[in-house]
Amino acid sequence: MGRFGDYQNELYLQGLAGAVPPFTTDPGKLEDAARQVLDPKPFGYVAGGAGAGATVRANREAFDRWRIVPRMLTDATDRRLATTVLGTAMPAPLLLAPVGVQTIVHPDGELATARAAASLGVPMVLSTASSHSIEDVAAANGEGPRWFQLYWPHDPEVCASLLSRAKDAGYTVLVVTLDTWTLAWRPTDLDHAYLPFLNGEGMACALSDPVFRSRLDKAPEDDLPSAILRWLGMVNGADHGWNQLPALREHWDGPIVLKGIQHVDDARRAADAGMDGIVVSNHGGRQVDGAVGSLDVLPEIAAAVGDRLEVLFDSGVRTGADIVKALALGARAVLLGRPYVYGLAHGGEDGVRHVLRGLLADLDMTVGLSGNRAVTALHPGILRRS
Numbered sequence: 001m002g003r004f005g006d007y008q009n010e011l012y013l014q015g016l017a018g019a020v021p022p023f024t025t026d027p028g029k030l031e032d033a034a035r036q037v038l039d040p041k042p043f044g045y046v047a048g049g050a051g052a053g054a055t056v057r058a059n060r061e062a063f064d065r066w067r068i069v070p071r072m073l074t075d076a077t078d079r080r081l082a083t084t085v086l087g088t089a090m091p092a093p094l095l096l097a098p099v100g101v102q103t104i105v106h107p108d109g110e111l112a113t114a115r116a117a118a119s120l121g122v123p124m125v126l127s128t129a130s131s132h133s134i135e136d137v138a139a140a141n142g143e144g145p146r147w148f149q150l151y152w153p154h155d156p157e158v159c160a161s162l163l164s165r166a167k168d169a170g171y172t173v174l175v176v177t178l179d180t181w182t183l184a185w186r187p188t189d190l191d192h193a194y195l196p197f198l199n200g201e202g203m204a205c206a207l208s209d210p211v212f213r214s215r216l217d218k219a220p221e222d223d224l225p226s227a228i229l230r231w232l233g234m235v236n237g238a239d240h241g242w243n244q245l246p247a248l249r250e251h252w253d254g255p256i257v258l259k260g261i262q263h264v265d266d267a268r269r270a271a272d273a274g275m276d277g278i279v280v281s282n283h284g285g286r287q288v289d290g291a292v293g294s295l296d297v298l299p300e301i302a303a304a305v306g307d308r309l310e311v312l313f314d315s316g317v318r319t320g321a322d323i324v325k326a327l328a329l330g331a332r333a334v335l336l337g338r339p340y341v342y343g344l345a346h347g348g349e350d351g352v353r354h355v356l357r358g359l360l361a362d363l364d365m366t367v368g369l370s371g372n373r374a375v376t377a378l379h380p381g382i383l384r385r386s
């Protein structure tokens, strides 16, 4: 594939034959477009946030407070978007965030996402709450780069089993999500009385796990509700402590990244604990309503620990400019959440690819047109706080 920005030419040229893009290229319209094609329950599950939605809004407002100051005549025709994070080479500093239960928006779910990501070389992070198994998603992802996200089960042997399966299936980095040890108050889902896990969605990693199955009185095929409740009891409702991190290290010899960090002291603590990376994230505003916008805390965290571990970022990334801003403020790469799920809802694998190609094209052109030549060289001086 040539330059990502070429997607623009491709779309315009298709217009000569009367074709328009399969769905909008405007990130600001993706959510509304998804509302048109999804039932209210799954749409609400994806789009919704915790409480009054204050943190969903804060995530976007934090981006609006920064502006890029373009530079001219910098010879930016040839620009480098590619980078390597924690041993994973990627064509741009972009990964697909772990998003569970993807079959609620499209029957192919994570398999479609895995294929689209692999076709572009973009790394995906598979959620523990996926609707297809660790191994099936790996097969769909093929040679594509992949990381595994853990919802940390309180049963250590089940945890060890998931990690060993992920390792065997070629997932190279472990992402441990800390901010969702219990589900937040989410009025949209509550009003629908809708929790997809209770319908058996997002349960594939657990139900296919031999150690988890050994914990059950009856096989899930004979008593699904009991299996679901057993699993939810293992991963939901009880927190962990910093002193438990070494136990994880025993079962994972690759890089470990802690996801959900928002406080500079927690970032320091992750570094002190020998972690390899963090994701500065508030789960897309789905957990603590009223929490600070994720981008607002990125600069202080990157300044404190950026030389000790890899600082990744998510929550609110929608455009190429957003990625440039996050990188300039200290992130090594960003994770994309809801937008690719909306793409999945629209067109399965092709829909995810359309969203990704659009975002990568936008990033490519924004980097170049702002006079920058390498994503690894972005710094706060290219921005102005407005």
Ligand SMILES: Cc1cc2nc3c(=O)[nH]c(=O)nc-3n(C[C@H](O)[C@H](O)[C@H](O)COP(=O)(O)O)c2cc1C
Residues within 6 Å of the ligand: 045, 046, 047, 059, 097, 098, 099, 100, 101, 127, 128, 129, 149, 177, 259, 281, 282, 283, 284, 285, 286, 314, 315, 316, 317, 335, 336, 337, 338, 339, 341
């Ligand atoms: C529908 C949905 C499901 C999610 N499931 C998970 C998950 O299983 N594990 C996880 O670590 N994060 C999960 N997240 C959070 C994302 O990984 C990411 O932090 C968030 O979506 C980023 O914000 P954005 O949607 O504004 O890009 C989920 C997010 C959404 C929207």
